[in-house]
Amino acid sequence: MSxxxxxxRSKDKNKSAYRQFCFCISFAVLLITSYIMMxxxxxxxxxLPEGGDSxxxxxxxxxxxxxxxxxxxxxxxxxxxxxxxxxxxxFLALGTEKGKVKALLLREISGYTAAMIGAGxxxxxxxxxxxxxxxxxxxxxxxxxxxxxxxxxFGASLLYGLFILAMLLILSAHFMxxxxxxxxxxxxxxxxxLKKMVSPPYLIGGILLFAGGLLLAFVMPAAVAKMxxxxxxxxxxxxxxTALAGLYRIMxxxxxxxxxxxxxxxxxNNLISYGMLKFQGSSFVRNMLVxxxxxxxxxxxxxxxxxxxxxxxxxxxxxxxxxxxxxxxxAAVPSQKEIANLAQTYGVELQQYRKAQVLQVVGSxxxxxxxxxxxxxKEVYEKQHALYEIFSAGDYEKLTxxxxxxxxxxxxxxxxxxAQEDLFFRFDDIDSLYLDKWEKFMPLAYGxxxxxxxxxxxxxxxxxxxLVVSDADxxxxxxxxxxxxxxxxxxxxxxxxxxxxxxxxxYLRFGQGCSADMxxxxxxxxxxxxxxxxxxxxxxxxxYDPANSVKEADWQYEPLFLPLKEAGGMKRYAVYLLLFVxxxxxxxxxxxxxxxxxSQSIALGSSQVFSDLExxxxxxxxxxxxxxxxxxxxxLLPTLLGGFGMTAFGCLMLKTNDxxxxxxxxxTIGIFFVILLAVMAYQYGIYRFSRxxxxxxxxx
Amino acid sequence: MLKVxxxxxSYKTGNTxxxxxxxxxxxxxxxxxxxxxxxxxxxxxxxxNCISCFIPKDEGEILLKDRxxxxxxxxxxxxxxxxxxxxxxxxFMLLDGxxxxxxxxxxxxxxxxPYEEMExxxxxxxxxFGIDAISDKYPAEISGGxxxxxxxxxxLMNDPFLILADEPTGNLDSKSSEAVIGAFVSASKxxxxxxxxxxxxxFSASYCDRVLVMKDGKVFQELRRTGERRExxxxxxEVLAAMNGGEEK
Ligand SMILES: Nc1ncnc2c1ncn2[C@@H]1O[C@H](COP(=O)(O)OP(=O)(O)O)[C@@H](O)[C@H]1O
Ligand SMILES: [Mg+2]
Numbered sequence: 039m040s041x042x043x044x045x046x047r048s049k050d051k052n053k054s055a056y057r058q059f060c061f062c063i064s065f066a067v068l069l070i071t072s073y074i075m076m077x078x079x080x081x082x083x084x085x086l087p088e089g090g091d092s093x094x095x096x097x098x099x100x101x102x103x104x105x106x107x108x109x110x111x112x113x114x115x116x117x118x119x120x121x122x123x124x125x126x127x128x129f130l131a132l133g134t135e136k137g138k139v140k141a142l143l144l145r146e147i148s149g150y151t152a153a154m155i156g157a158g159x160x161x162x163x164x165x166x167x168x169x170x171x172x173x174x175x176x177x178x179x180x181x182x183x184x185x186x187x188x189x190x191x192f193g194a195s196l197l198y199g200l201f202i203l204a205m206l207l208i209l210s211a212h213f214m215x216x217x218x219x220x221x222x223x224x225x226x227x228x229x230x231x232l233k234k235m236v237s238p239p240y241l242i243g244g245i246l247l248f249a250g251g252l253l254l255a256f257v258m259p260a261a262v263a264k265m266x267x268x269x270x271x272x273x274x275x276x277x278x279x280t281a282l283a284g285l286y287r288i289m290x291x292x293x294x295x296x297x298x299x300x301x302x303x304x305x306x307n308n309l310i311s312y313g314m315l316k317f318q319g320s321s322f323v324r325n326m327l328v329x330x331x332x333x334x335x336x337x338x339x340x341x342x343x344x345x346x347x348x349x350x351x352x353x354x355x356x357x358x359x360x361x362x363x364x365x366x367x368x369a370a371v372p373s374q375k376e377i378a379n380l381a382q383t384y385g386v387e388l389q390q391y392r393k394a395q396v397l398q399v400v401g402s403x404x405x406x407x408x409x410x411x412x413x414x415x416k417e418v419y420e421k422q423h424a425l426y427e428i429f430s431a432g433d434y435e436k437l438t439x440x441x442x443x444x445x446x447x448x449x450x451x452x453x454x455x456x457a458q459e460d461l462f463f464r465f466d467d468i469d470s471l472y473l474d475k476w477e478k479f480m481p482l483a484y485g486x487x488x489x490x491x492x493x494x495x496x497x498x499x500x501x502x503x504x505l506v507v508s509d510a511d512x513x514x515x516x517x518x519x520x521x522x523x524x525x526x527x528x529x530x531x532x533x534x535x536x537x538x539x540x541x542x543x544x545y546l547r548f549g550q551g552c553s554a555d556m557x558x559x560x561x562x563x564x565x566x567x568x569x570x571x572x573x574x575x576x577x578x579x580x581x582y583d584p585a586n587s588v589k590e591a592d593w594q595y596e597p598l599f600l601p602l603k604e605a606g607g608m609k610r611y612a613v614y615l616l617l618f619v620x621x622x623x624x625x626x627x628x629x630x631x632x633x634x635x636x637s638q639s640i641a642l643g644s645s646q647v648f649s650d651l652e653x654x655x656x657x658x659x660x661x662x663x664x665x666x667x668x669x670x671x672x673x674l675l676p677t678l679l680g681g682f683g684m685t686a687f688g689c690l691m692l693k694t695n696d697x698x699x700x701x702x703x704x705x706t707i708g709i710f711f712v713i714l715l716a717v718m719a720y721q722y723g724i725y726r727f728s729r730x731x732x733x734x735x736x737x738x
Numbered sequence: 739m740l741k742v743x744x745x746x747x748s749y750k751t752g753n754t755x756x757x758x759x760x761x762x763x764x765x766x767x768x769x770x771x772x773x774x775x776x777x778x779x780x781x782x783x784x785x786x787n788c789i790s791c792f793i794p795k796d797e798g799e800i801l802l803k804d805r806x807x808x809x810x811x812x813x814x815x816x817x818x819x820x821x822x823x824x825x826x827x828x829x830f831m832l833l834d835g836x837x838x839x840x841x842x843x844x845x846x847x848x849x850x851x852p853y854e855e856m857e858x859x860x861x862x863x864x865x866x867f868g869i870d871a872i873s874d875k876y877p878a879e880i881s882g883g884x885x886x887x888x889x890x891x892x893x894l895m896n897d898p899f900l901i902l903a904d905e906p907t908g909n910l911d912s913k914s915s916e917a918v919i920g921a922f923v924s925a926s927k928x929x930x931x932x933x934x935x936x937x938x939x940x941f942s943a944s945y946c947d948r949v950l951v952m953k954d955g956k957v958f959q960e961l962r963r964t965g966e967r968r969e970x971x972x973x974x975x976e977v978l979a980a981m982n983g984g985e986e987k
Contacts, residue, residue, distance in 0.1 A: 306853045310844065313835030650831040653792065654892075655820025656848045657813050 045142055048125050055121035056150070058638070062114030062631060063154035064161065066107035066202065069624045071162025071195035073100065076169060076620065078191035081184060082613060084589055095342070099621045102335040106628030108202060109328055113635050115147070115206045119213050120642065126214075140214040147210045148203065155199035162195060163187065169616070176612050236287075236295045244287025251281025260694070263461055266414075285330065285679065289323045292675055310651070311667040314644055325636050326676050329629045333680030336625030337717055341688045342618040344709040347611055354603055356455055358438070359492040359529040361541070363548060363597035364396060366523040370551035372544065377530075380543060386535030391528070394433035396504075397515055398522040400565045401426045401471040401482070403500065406462045415461065421479070422472055424501035425522060425565040429493075430512035437529055438490045442506050448485035449505040452493050463499035473518030480514070482507070492529060492598065501563035502594075522564060523555055532601075541599040542587055548597050549584025556595040626717065629676075630724045637669050637728035641735045644668070648736050662738050666729060673725045677718055685714050739932045740766040740789070740900055745798035747781070747788055758784045760955040762798070766900070771926045771933045773943040775978070776952030782936040785952070786904050789934070790823060791815055803899055820848055824893030824931075826903035830885040832877040838888050839864065839873040845895040856895075863891040866928060867921045883914025890921045894931060901925070903935040907942050919945050940978065944971035953981060 049056065076082060077096070122143070129139050170185025255277035296312045298305045305312075315322075365371045372380065374391055381388045403423025408416045429452070434442045444450050451465050459465055466484035473480055488506060496502040507515070532540070555564070562576040582591035587599075588606040648661050656664070688710050692703045699707075747759040758781040766772050774782050787793045789800055791808055800808045807818055819825075824845075832841045839860055846856040864870040867887045872880055880888075886906055893901050903922070907915035919942050925931040935946070943949050944967050951959040959977060963970040 302853045306843065306847055306856065307850045309836065309840055309847045310833065313833045313840065315835070317835035646831075647833060650827075650833075651844075651848070652816075653790070653819065653825050653827070653831070654845055654848060655816050655818070655823070657816030659813075660816070660848060 042142070044129075045146075052121055055118055058635070059114050059118040060150060060154050062635070063111055063151055063202065063206075064158040065627070065631065066111045067155050067158025067195070067199050068162040068165060069627060070104055070107055070198050071159050072165040072169065073103075073162075073620055073624060074194045074198070075163060075166035075187060075191040076185075077617065078188045078194065079166075079170060079185045080188070081170060081173065081186075082617065084586075096617050096621065099335055099339045099618075099625070102331070103621055103624035103628060104198065106328065106332045106335075106625060106632070108205060110628050110631045110635065111202050112205060112209060113325075113632055115209050116213075117635050117639050117642075119210065120639065123213075136214065140211070143210055143214060144207060147206055151203050151206050155203060159192075159195055159199060163192075169620075173612070173616055176616075236291050238295075240287060241291040241295070244284045244291060246284070248281050248284025248288060251277045251279070251284055253277075255281065282327070286323060286327055288679075289326050289675060293323060293671065308667070311664055314647060314664075314668060315671060322636070322672075325632065326672065329632055329672075330676040330680040330683075332625045332629035332632070333676055333717065333721075334684040336622045336629065337681060337684040337713060338688070339618045339622035339625060340713045340717075341684070341710055343615050344706045344713075345688075345692070346614050354600060354607065356491040357598070357600055357603075358490060359390075360531045360537075360600045361544075361597070362492040362527075362529050362599075363595075364495075364525050364527040365548075365595060366525050366553050366555045368523065369553040369556060371548050372551065374528075376547075377544065380547075381532060381535070381540055384536045384540035384543070386537050386540045387533040389531040389533055391530040392437050393526060393528050394429060394437050396525040396527050397428040397512070397519065398425050398525060398564070399428055399471050399515055399519050400424070400474065400521075401468050404464070404467045421470070422565065422569075424503075424563050426468065426471070426501070427495070427504045427525065428471075428512060428515055429504065429506045429527070430509045431506055432509050433512075434488070434506045437493065437527065438488075440488060440490065442488055444485050444506055444508050444511075446508045446510055447481065448483045449507050450485050450488045451498075452490055452504040452506060453487040453498050454491050454494050455489050457487065457489075457498065463497075467499075468503070468505070471515060473515065474521040476518040478518065480511075480518070482511075493527070496560050496594070501566070502560075537601040538605055541601040545587045545597060545599060545602060546584045549582065552595060558594050559592045560594050561592075562594055626720060630720070633672050633676075633721070633724055634728045634731075636672050637725075637732050638735065640668050640672070641665065641732035645736055648738070658738055661736070662733060665732055665736065665738065669725060669729050669732060672728075673721050677721045681714050681717055685710050739768045739770075739803060740934065741799070741801040741804070742785075742789065743799040743801070745785070745788060745800070746796040747784055747793075748796055758955055759788065759795075762952075762955070762957055764950055764957055764960070766932060766934055768932055769926070769930045770948060771922065771946045772935070773946040773949045774934070774936045774952060775938070775940070775943055775949055775974075776958070777982070778938075780952045781955050782952060783904055786902055786934075786936050790819065790825065790902055817849075820845055821896045822899045824896070824898040824901040826886065826889045826893050826901065826906045826935075828905040828908040830877070830882070830889050830909075832885055832888060832892075834877050837874050837876055838869060838880065838884075841877070841888055842891045842895060844892060849896075859895060860891070863894055866924060867891055868917075881914060882910050883917045886910060886914070886918045887921045890918065890925065894925055894929060897929075899932060901931055901933040901935075903933065903937075905936055905938060907937065907939055912941070915939065915942060940971065940974050943974055944968075949974060951977060951981065 077100070126139055126143065130136060167185070167187075174184055255274055258277075259274045294316045296305060296308070363371070374393070377391075378388050400422050401424065402419070402421050405418040405420050405423065406415055410416050429437075431442050431444055434440065434452075442450055449468065453465075465487055468482060468484065470479045470481045472478075482505075493504060495504060498504070557580045558564075559576055559579040559581065562579070567574045567577055580593050582593035582596060583589050587602045588609055648665070651661060651664070689707055692706060693699055742765070743763050745759050745762040746757070748755050748757040750756075762781075762785060774785065776782055784793070788795045788808075791800075791810075795808060799806055802818070802822060807815065810818060833844070836844075842860045842863060843856055846859070861870065861873075864873050867890065869884055869887050869891070872884060877885055877888075890901075890903075890906070893903075901922075906922075907918055910918060922933055922935065923945055926933055935942075937943050944963075947963055949961045949963075950957050951961070958981065961970075961973060961977060
């Protein structure tokens with residue numbers, strides 16, 4: 039019988055180890071492939087705003103999930119090597135050349151891994167295709183983009199597979215590198231005990247590190263910025279590592295420190311369990327930490343769905359008019375009559391069409407774009423700072439129905455409901471306007487803010503500020519300026535009909551008819567452009583597609599049509615839903631598989647202890663209880679820490695974004711807890727399954 | 739204390755049946771220290787495993803204080819193992835994550851006994867076997883002889899009717915062996931423990947009150963110590979030599 043045959047024979051005996059190994063590899067590749075395929079398909083790429091926060095977050099959490107998947111394949115591989123170690127050790131002890139055994143092992147590992155990566159790739163493509171088709175149906179009628187496989191998607195998935203292959207080969211080569219046969223023989227029983235003698239100060243230190251890290255990384259920068267105007271920079275994120283170190287200590291303590299303390303009887307009753315746990319070692323704690331992070335990541339991703347849904351619906355409710363658009367005088371955009379005709383073809387009834395002239399005029403302001411060398415924000419007053427838009431009080435009342443009577447020489451700032459001054463913008467930044475025709479400055483003082491969301495442009499400050507002045511002042515400004523084109527602001531509502539199709543058509547015609555001056559991005563200011571000339575950063579950067587209103591544009595003159603916003607929001611929301619739910623599934627799956635394989639290796643590692651205990655008179659029920667206690671440690675602490683930690687963080691986020699909890703946000707918190715419960719139920723399910731498997735492994 | 743009547747045990751591998759124990763009968767009296775000797779493969783471990791019901795027997799009776807323990811349910815059996823029997827194994831079988839003191843406590847921990855009494859008992863056993871100084875050390879930090887003395891102390895924790903030991907000195911050098919045998923002897927003298935020990939080692943066996951010699955699945959001979967230990971050792975060596983010689987012919 040050749041060495042190869044012996045090797046094969048022993049494989050037949052270890053089928054379950056092989057099966058588990060194969061499952062883990064192909065599962066990891068499946069998850070990642072299907073996700074990358076989905077993410078890189080035009081369907082998603084066309085809907086996720088480029089350079090936006092959500093895109094960043096999707097990728098960030100995905101990186102966490104991908105790392106989690108790598109970790110669980112590595113665990114699966116080391117578990118597999120532990121199964122194999124005994125027989126490898128015997129081969130070596132009997133004088134087989136190490137090179138030969140190593141070649142056999144590497145060939146076997148690479149063969150299986152490659153096959154499983156292939157299977158995972160194919161299955162991942164299938165899963166993403168199913169999801170893609172499902173998703174196309176979900177957003178039908180809103181998008182002409184469809185799901186498709188892309189080269190990038192496939193390439194990235196393949197790369198991920200190759201990375202896993204490389205990792206596992208390195209791991210196996212490293213495993214074989216150990217010269218000591220006894221080490222390999224004993225691998226199956228190997229444990230790395232927690233040697234540290236931990237004491238209560240160690241725990242207190244851990245808690246302090248954890249809380250302090252969070253405080254310094256999350257709370258401090260915001261607080262400092264609010265109080266002193268000093269922006270601290272991204273380096274404060276490093277304190278999250280401190281928090282992580284604290285978490286590690288808390289876990290080490292929970293595993294290794296048990297004192298007789300005040301309840302000696304309880305201590306003794308749990309003595310065996312404590313002793314076994316202590317011997318699970320530091321890899322066990324690292325394992326718990328990884329699972330905690332994955333669970334937190336998974337929950338965070340899941341939270342994104344209700345947070346976004348809540349923001350979307352609550353932000354739309356603030357608009358007073360269904361349609362809002364403004365354009366320069368020379369634009370060939372549809373007139374009231376054309377709009378009415380268009381509306382008719384879609385069975386839409388036009389209502390409350392209102393129109394007003396808007397002046398563009400340069401005014402003073404405060405430049406807060408830079409920080410000094412100490413990191414403090416620099417405030418530079420500029421007499422001629424930006425181009426502002428001016429409404430007359432009469433027009434404002436006509437447009438909004440609100441009475442606004444600014445005193446001559448004062449302005450009202452049009453703002454969103456609940457708008458606040460912040461570090462960069464103040465309501466009273468403007469103190470004069472420049473009347474270019476007369477070459478004269480006209481003093482203007484801040485009066486108050488007025489609220490009308492449909493008239494707010496962009497973030498409503500700086501060059502996007504819109505002011506209301508008295509009719510007399512308006513007249514004066516009109517006469518004294520000529521440098522920048524006049525604009526027209528239009529508001530109207532509609533009733534019935536296919537308002538979505540109507541809005542899409544109007545969006546298209548508006549986009550096609552807009553003038554050269556209107557083809558500018560949100561950050562663009564015509565005055566600064568004139569001032570800086572070719573140096574100006576924001577010139578020529580507009581991004582919009584008249585034919586696709588859903589795709590997020592960076593376009594200062596983008597018309598604001600609620601039917602489009604709603605539909606786009608729904609679609610974007612559906613995309614978020616899918617992506618974040620999927621990332622969440624990947625994180626949770628990775629956490630589940632890691633916990634499961636850790637449970638199995640606990641069972642494997644302590645089989646000797648269990649048989650010893652049986653001889654000492656521990657009956658099966660006692661052993662089952664003991665096993666359950668061990669496994670609970672794998673699941674309970676990470677679930678509690680990751681789950682409640684993330685939920686608390688989510689609530690804090692809702693609270694700190696605007697300082698209050700609205701009714702919608704309270705509902706969102708309710709959903710948080712539903713998600714938390716679901717994750718706990720999931721973990722409990724995995725625990726039950728792992729326990730059952732571990733019991734059968736130990737013959738209990 | 740222990741009565742074994744007409745014990746039969748065979749192993750089946752494939753189609754062949756190996757008869758290992760063929761009609762073994764003997765008795766161990768209360769307070770006695772009995773050793774079983776015999777060539778390797780003669781069925782000593784099998785006998786011990788049958789007595790402790792780790793493996794099922796084919797036929798015969800095993801009476802512990804006149805109660806047939808081979809007929810007990812798994813739960814009752816666990817109780818008997820925990821409270822009525824004490825075990826000492828060749829490879830110590832201590833839990834690595836617990837200290838010497840805690841390891842000794844395990845039999846009482848398993849039945850969740852009140853702790854004050856348990857601590858006292860463990861302390862006194864550690865003192866009796868001269869290992870109280872290392873009571874806070876972990877198994878990885880102590881010698882083989884100390885480990886095995888810890889195991890003997892553990893076996894005595896519940897004041898069992900009978901201690902069963904399988905080659906307790908098999909993994910030890912002669913000096914450590916002596917210390918471990920010393921522990922058994924003081925258990926027998928001080929605590930009046932009854933001990934049934936399988937051993938390969940004639941020197942260890944010479945400390946016993948009685949030695950059963952097994953051969954071919956039967957109790958081949960029984961030797962009782964009457965005088966000095968040295969004398970008994972000589973006697974044992976003679977018998978074993980004769981037995982091996984007989985085998986060669
Ligand atoms: N589980 C088993 N299956 C089959 N045969 C066994 C088994 N255990 C022991 N034997 C056989 O029984 C005989 C006695 O073994 P054992 O009781 O271990 O002997 P000793 O302890 O005296 O060296 C040996 O021939 C051995 O091959
Ligand atoms: Mg034996």
